[in-house]
Amino acid sequence: MTISALSRSAVATTLGALLLICCATSAIWLSWQQQVAQQHVRYTFQVSEQVARVQNIALRAEVHRRGYVSSGVPGDLQDFDTTRRSLLPAVAALALMTSDNPGQQYRIAALRKALTGWLTHMEYSVALRKQGRVAEASAVTNGLEARAGIAHAGALIDATRKEELRLLQERSVKSSWVDQLAKTALVGSLILILLVAGLMARERRHRMLALRNTNARLEEDLIHRHAVEQQLALLATNATDAVLRLDPRGVCVYASPSTLNVVGVPPEMLLGRQTDKLIHADDSAELAQFHESLASGAMERGIISYRSRNPNYPGEWRWLEANSAVVRDSVNGAPVEVIASLRDVTDRKRLELELSAARARAEAAVLAKSSFLANMSHEIRTPMNGVLGFAELLADSGLDPDQERHASMIVDSGKAMMRLLNDILDISKIEAGQMKIAPEHIDLRHALKNCVKLVNPAASQKRIELRVHIDESVPEQIVADGLRIRQIVLNLLGNAIKFTDEGFVSLNARAVGGKLGPELEIAIADTGIGISTERQKAIFEQFVQAEDDTARRFGGTGLGLAISSQLARLMDGALDVESELGIGTIFHVRLPLHAAVAEKASKGAAIAPNGASEEAKSLCVLLAEDHDVNQALMQAMLSRLGHQTVIAPDGAQALARVEETRGTPQAFDIVLMDMQMPVMDGVEATRRIRAMGISGSELPIVALTANAYSDDVEACLSAGMQAHLAKPVPLADLDTILKKWTTPAGRLPVPAATAAAEPLKISAALRDRFEMRKRETFTRADEIIASGAFTLGEVEELCGLFHKLAGSAGLFGEAALGELASSFEDDLPIWAAEERAAKAAGAVSQMRLRSEVAQIVN
Numbered sequence: 001m002t003i004s005a006l007s008r009s010a011v012a013t014t015l016g017a018l019l020l021i022c023c024a025t026s027a028i029w030l031s032w033q034q035q036v037a038q039q040h041v042r043y044t045f046q047v048s049e050q051v052a053r054v055q056n057i058a059l060r061a062e063v064h065r066r067g068y069v070s071s072g073v074p075g076d077l078q079d080f081d082t083t084r085r086s087l088l089p090a091v092a093a094l095a096l097m098t099s100d101n102p103g104q105q106y107r108i109a110a111l112r113k114a115l116t117g118w119l120t121h122m123e124y125s126v127a128l129r130k131q132g133r134v135a136e137a138s139a140v141t142n143g144l145e146a147r148a149g150i151a152h153a154g155a156l157i158d159a160t161r162k163e164e165l166r167l168l169q170e171r172s173v174k175s176s177w178v179d180q181l182a183k184t185a186l187v188g189s190l191i192l193i194l195l196v197a198g199l200m201a202r203e204r205r206h207r208m209l210a211l212r213n214t215n216a217r218l219e220e221d222l223i224h225r226h227a228v229e230q231q232l233a234l235l236a237t238n239a240t241d242a243v244l245r246l247d248p249r250g251v252c253v254y255a256s257p258s259t260l261n262v263v264g265v266p267p268e269m270l271l272g273r274q275t276d277k278l279i280h281a282d283d284s285a286e287l288a289q290f291h292e293s294l295a296s297g298a299m300e301r302g303i304i305s306y307r308s309r310n311p312n313y314p315g316e317w318r319w320l321e322a323n324s325a326v327v328r329d330s331v332n333g334a335p336v337e338v339i340a341s342l343r344d345v346t347d348r349k350r351l352e353l354e355l356s357a358a359r360a361r362a363e364a365a366v367l368a369k370s371s372f373l374a375n376m377s378h379e380i381r382t383p384m385n386g387v388l389g390f391a392e393l394l395a396d397s398g399l400d401p402d403q404e405r406h407a408s409m410i411v412d413s414g415k416a417m418m419r420l421l422n423d424i425l426d427i428s429k430i431e432a433g434q435m436k437i438a439p440e441h442i443d444l445r446h447a448l449k450n451c452v453k454l455v456n457p458a459a460s461q462k463r464i465e466l467r468v469h470i471d472e473s474v475p476e477q478i479v480a481d482g483l484r485i486r487q488i489v490l491n492l493l494g495n496a497i498k499f500t501d502e503g504f505v506s507l508n509a510r511a512v513g514g515k516l517g518p519e520l521e522i523a524i525a526d527t528g529i530g531i532s533t534e535r536q537k538a539i540f541e542q543f544v545q546a547e548d549d550t551a552r553r554f555g556g557t558g559l560g561l562a563i564s565s566q567l568a569r570l571m572d573g574a575l576d577v578e579s580e581l582g583i584g585t586i587f588h589v590r591l592p593l594h595a596a597v598a599e600k601a602s603k604g605a606a607i608a609p610n611g612a613s614e615e616a617k618s619l620c621v622l623l624a625e626d627h628d629v630n631q632a633l634m635q636a637m638l639s640r641l642g643h644q645t646v647i648a649p650d651g652a653q654a655l656a657r658v659e660e661t662r663g664t665p666q667a668f669d670i671v672l673m674d675m676q677m678p679v680m681d682g683v684e685a686t687r688r689i690r691a692m693g694i695s696g697s698e699l700p701i702v703a704l705t706a707n708a709y710s711d712d713v714e715a716c717l718s719a720g721m722q723a724h725l726a727k728p729v730p731l732a733d734l735d736t737i738l739k740k741w742t743t744p745a746g747r748l749p750v751p752a753a754t755a756a757a758e759p760l761k762i763s764a765a766l767r768d769r770f771e772m773r774k775r776e777t778f779t780r781a782d783e784i785i786a787s788g789a790f791t792l793g794e795v796e797e798l799c800g801l802f803h804k805l806a807g808s809a810g811l812f813g814e815a816a817l818g819e820l821a822s823s824f825e826d827d828l829p830i831w832a833a834e835e836r837a838a839k840a841a842g843a844v845s846q847m848r849l850r851s852e853v854a855q856i857v858n
Contacts, residue, residue: 026185026189043097044164044167044168044171045168046097047094047097047098047164048161048164048165048168050090050093050094050097051094051157051160051161051164052161053090054087054090054091054094054111054157055154055157057083057086057087057090058087058115058118058153058157060079060083061080061083061084061087061119061122062122062150064076064077064079064080064083065080065122065125065126065141066141067079067080068080068126068129069125069126069129069134069137069138069141070138072129072134077126080122080126084119084122084123087115087119088112088115088116088119091108091111091112091115092112094108094160095108095109095112101163101167103163104160104163104164107156107159107160107163108160110156111153111156111157111160114149114152114153114156115153117149118149118150118153121140121145121146121149122141124140125137125140125141125146128140240258240261240262240343241258241262241341241342241343242255242256242258242259242261242262242263242341242342242343243255243256243258243259243339243340243341243342244256244259244270244275244339244340244342245337245338245339245340246275246291246337246338246339246340247336247337247338248295248296248335248336248337248338249274249295250274250275250276250288250291250295251272251273251274252270252271252272252273252274252275253271253272253337254271255267255268255270255271259342262320262342262343262344263278263308263320263342264308264310264311264312264318265278265311276288278308278309278311279306279307279308279309280306280307280308280309280317282307283306283307286304286306287304287306290302290304290324291324291338294324294325294326294335294338295326295335295338296335297326297328297334297335299326300325300326301323301324301325301326302324303321303322303323303324304321304322304324305319305320305321305322305345305349306319306320306322307319307320308320318344318346319344319345319346319348319349320342320343320344320345321342321343321345322340322341322342323340323341323343324338324339324340324341325338325339326338327339391407391410391411391414394407394410430563430566430567430570435566435567435570437481437484437570437571438481438483439479439480439481439594440479440480440481440482441477441478441479441596442477442478442479442480442482442485443476443477444474444475444476444477444478444480444485444509444520445470445474445476446826447482447485447486448468448470448489448507448509448522449468449470449826449827449829449830450486451486451489451490451493451507452466452468452493452507452829452830453829453830454490455490455493455494455497456792456829456830457792458494458497459497459505460792462497462500462501463502464497464500464501464502464503464504464505465503465504465505465832465833466504466505466506466507466830467504467505467506467507467832468506468507468508468830469506469507469508469509470508470509470510471508471509471510471511473510473511474509474510474511474520475511475593475595475596477595477596478520478593478594478595478596479594479595479596480520480571480591480594481571484567484570484571485571485591487563487564487567488564488567488568488575488589489507489522489524489589491560491561491563491564492524492564492587492589493505493507493524494560495560495561496524496525496526496528496585496587497526499526499528499529499585500526500527500528500529500584501528502527503526503527503528503584504526504527505524505525505526505527506523506524506525506526507522507523507524508522508523508524508525509521509522509523511593512590514590514592516592517592517593518592518593518595519573519590519591519592519593520589520590520591520592520593521588521589521590522588522589522591523586523587523588523589524586524587524589525584525585525586525587526584526585526586527583527584528584528585529581529582530579530580530581530582530583530584530585531577531579531581531585532579532581533579533581536577536579539561539577540561540562540565540575541562561575564589568589568590568591571591571592572591572592573589573590573591573592574589574590575587575588575589575590576588576590618642618643618644619643619644619669619670619738619742620643620644620646620666620667620668620669621638621643621644621645621646621668621669621670621671621672621738622646622648622654622657622658622668622670622671622672623635623638623645623646623647623648623672624648624649624650624651624653624654624671624672624673624674624677624682624685625647625648625649625672625674625677625704626649626650626674626677626678626804627674627773627804627807627808628769628773629766629769629770629773629804629808630674630727630804630807630808631647631649632766632769633766633808633811634672634704634729635647636763636766637729637731637734638734640731641731641734641735641738643738646668649677649678650677650678650679650680651673651677651679651680651681651682651684651685652679652680652685653679654671654673654685655680655685655688655689658671658689658692658694658699659692662692662694667699668699669699669700669742670699670700670701670702670738670741670742671689671699671700671701671702672702672704672725673685673686673701673702673703673704673721674703674704674705674807675703675704675705675712675715675716676705676800676803682703682704682705682716683715683716683719684719686701686716686719686720686721687719687720689701689720690719690720696720696722700722700723700741700742701720701721701722702721702722702723702724702725702737702741703716703721703723703724703725704725704727704729704807705724705725705726705727705807712724722741723737723740723741725737727806727807727808727810727811727818728807728808728809728810728811728815728818729811767812770808770812773804773805773808774805774809774851777801777802777804777805778844778847778848780797780798780801781798781801781840781844782844784797784798784840785837785840785841785844788837790833790836790837790840795828795829795836798828798840799825799828799829802821802822802824802825802828803821803822803825805817805818805821805847806818806819806821806822806825809821813854814850814851814854816850816854817847817850817851817854820843820846820847820850821847824840824843824847827839828840828843
């Protein structure tokens with residue numbers, strides 16, 4: 001049988017099997033398509049019914065609304081509430097039923113938006129009717145906006161229904177087409193089966209003819225095999241490597257002539273003997289195990305190096321490398337012998353040992369260098385802390401302008417030296433393998449926005465626009481080393497601003513797909529000087545900058561990018577760069593993205609006071625707070641708990657009060673410190689208090705802030721505070737934190753009636769003051785927006801107003817307003833300059849609306 005005949009036979013058989021499989025598959029697929037088409041038709045009917053149901057619910061809601069507005073009958077109000085609550089779930093069910101249709105999804109999303117607005121409009125008119133404002137409610141109900149909302153919703157419902165009717169017609173046509181195609185496929189399958197049968201009969205005839213040539217081909221193969229064996233014998237005789245054949249016991253059954261040159265023993269002396277007597281004692285056990293693995297069939301092939309004694313030179317050992325493979329029986333596959341090719345690698349082994357020793361010496365030198373740099377950094381850091389601390393105290397001690405400028409230069413130079421020391425310490429830790437990554441739950445969006453806020457003054461000073469875009473795909477909470485991410489981003493942003501004289505610097509974050517899962521990509525772009533192509537790889541090396549004159553023009557040590565790149569690698573990520581000289585640069589940071597469940601600060605948890613089990617004590621509390629409404633509110637809460645309060649409107653006065661009363665009977669038991677205050681903020685005031693030698697056990701400090709992000713809490717604790725309370729502060733939480741961190745011996749007992757068992761009642765005067773401050777905030781915001789300038793000072797002022805509002809609104813029943821103010825406080829500094837006025841105006845409008853709704857509800 002010829003190879004071509006066998007090939008044709010195999011092709012014919014394969015083709016026949018494939019055709020049969022195709023026929024069967026086609027029949028199954030067509031049957032399935034027919035069922036799918038019929039199911040789609042039924043499903044379209046169901047969607048049409050759901051559309052009609054949504055329209056019916058919407059109309060009934062409008063009828064009940066109008067009935068209640070016109071008559072005020074409670075039954076109409078109850079029917080309206082029942083119908084209103086069922087409308088959006090019906091729309092959600094409709095959206096779920098059409099999830100496979102993007103066009104319908106878009107229409108239903110628009111319908112949901114329209115119906116939501118319509119419901120809001122109806123609820124507003126009903127709220128007016130509840131308040132007895134019948135005329136206004138009727139005007140709202142019958143106004144142009146109401147009719148426009150009804151018409152818009154009706155148009156969307158009609159469009160959805162028309163689309164379903166179109167789909168019904170289309171799917172009916174498809175169902176008929178599939179039926180016709182199934183019949184055609186059945187006839188085609190019968191024809192193909194007949195054709196395959198004919199082809200297979202023809203191939204059988206060709207196969208029989210091909211068998212006649214088999215004997216001749218076998219004879220040719222035997223002749224060719226004999227010639228190959230002769231060539232192999234020639235190679236074995238003249239090869240430089242020694243070839244041995246060993247049986248499973250390790251006895252040599254063949255040794256090539258080159259064995260004398262490689263092993264130093266004539267081949268005939270090895271035949272019928274084991275070769276282990278020539279092996280070095282230290283390598284004998286390993287070589288025996290290696291041969292056993294091959295002889296047992298556990299390993300097919302392998303390479304091993306060992307020392308062999310040179311019989312011609314006693315005491316001399318040579319290194320041999322054996323490249324071995326097992327030979328198996330052709331019938332049962334059992335191992336029958338091992339073939340080994342031996343080569344003298346003495347010179348190579350000597351070089352490897354020298355390289356290994358040199359590498360060990362180099363690693364020891366690197367480790368010694370890293371240890372020295374780390375120790376020196378720590379040793380220099382201690383006196384530098386003293387230099388910085390006393391220089392800052394000197395600068396604030398009432399010097400004349402020249403002396404103050406000189407002291408400020410000392411502080412700036414000291415901080416530059418500390419940054420350099422920190423960089424050297426970081427690079428030393430990385431090289432020594434001591435840099436540890438500490439994953440934690442972090443609010444990534446807030447962390448990135450905070451980085452931008454930190455560099456915003458430097459960008460504003462150079463009149464560079466800062467742009468920020470965080471894609472919706474980026475989760476709020478992730479598990480990562482927040483400290484190292486901030487270190488990388490701040491370094492890249494600082495470099496971008498430093499090397500950019502005009503244009504913009506942007507930060508874009510998004511979630512992307514990676515080889516091993518989702519990844520976080522942070523891109524920091526600038527329109528600065530750029531980096532030449534040949535220098536782009538070198539900038540990630542230590543003490544290397546983009547150009548030779550970069551350090552002279554811009555300063556720096558060339559460590560920042562090296563540290564950032566290695567930190568990214570430690571977090572299983574990467575740092576890459578794209579740049580064009582004179583155009584700008586984009587740095588891409590890619591890190592594994594592990595989303596986490598958002599961790600929110602607990603507000604208002606029902607924590608009961610200790611009561612009778614522990615007698616409450618009256619405390620002397622220093623309240624550092626600049627907002628008069630929050631001052632009055634916190635003072636009322638502390639008074640309710642039976643404590644005395646001393647108010648300091650900024651951090652500097654708080655520091656002075658602590659220093660004045662220390663060691664006196666008027667010393668404070670605890671400090672409640674707001675983080676954001678004029679003159680001196682709470683974090684800096686805490687650092688100054690701790691620098692005076694006042695420990696946390698002597699004077700606990702608790703932070704008060706409208707923000708409860710993880711990095712805010714970390715900043716408080718690292719400054720020397722003991723705990724953190726997020727505004728609005730529940731009375732029970734305040735009571736618990738005071739009891740936890742104070743042990744005021746000798747204080748008077750607080751009457752049981754003052755415990756935090758009942759909610760705090762806010763006086764009318766305090767509420768009026770809050771409303772006045774709220775109006776002042778909105779008025780001042782309107783003035784800043786109308787000016788259109790948005791200087792750095794105005795942005796900071798507006799952020800401060802929003803921060804105060806965020807801290808007090810919750811306790812006056814306007815938690816939603818407080819959340820909006822806190823969100824806009826974070827976003828305002830990072831809005832693009834050309835969009836800031838419009839976005840700020842929208843923010844104030846939203847807060848006004850929230851305030852009005854809260855007043856109606858309350």
